[in-house]
Ligand code: GDP
């Protein structure tokens with residue numbers, strides 16, 4: 001059984017970096033598929049033994065960090081509705097920002113199956129952010145580094161119950 005995972009979170013936390021890592025070279029094919037909008041990118045992801053569809057909520061880059069335009073909210077809600085589970089990314093180095101709290105609220109209101117991950121956690125730079133992430137009340141955060149490929153085994157383990 002396959003499933004769909006949406007990567008959600010505020011701009012600049014590393015959603016697209018993770019999407020690209022999960023989709024790899026298959027992205028080129030995906031981009032040519034009909035139904036791929038500018039704002040929601042869909043790809044065939046591979047992680048260990050798991051195969052699934054991943055959605056990147058792109059198109060948030062114009063939004064500023066301290067405002068949450070309706071577009072950002074609508075886009076995230078649409079991704080949640082399309083997905084079986086959401087990977088909610090925060091930036092472990094930045095810690096939990098007010099905008100992250102807004103995303104957490106959206107996910108709670110939508111009753112989404114949430115997997116929380118703190119990205120940019122390579123080295124020890126993200127340790128404080130990891131502790132803050134617990135405060136979101138969305139369970140145990142996974143420490144990830146999308147750029148360096150760290151934490152991918154923990155992510156796979158968290159996805160097994162979804163598959
Ligand atoms: P998005 O806006 O959430 O899609 O974020 P991007 O994937 O575009 O990444 C935003 C910035 O964070 C880029 O400069 C990335 O290179 C950087 N970035 C992404 N993942 C990591 C990571 O694991 N560690 C570090 N240090 N930087 C990262």
Ligand code: MG
Nearest residue numbers: 015016057058
């Ligand atoms: Mg992006």
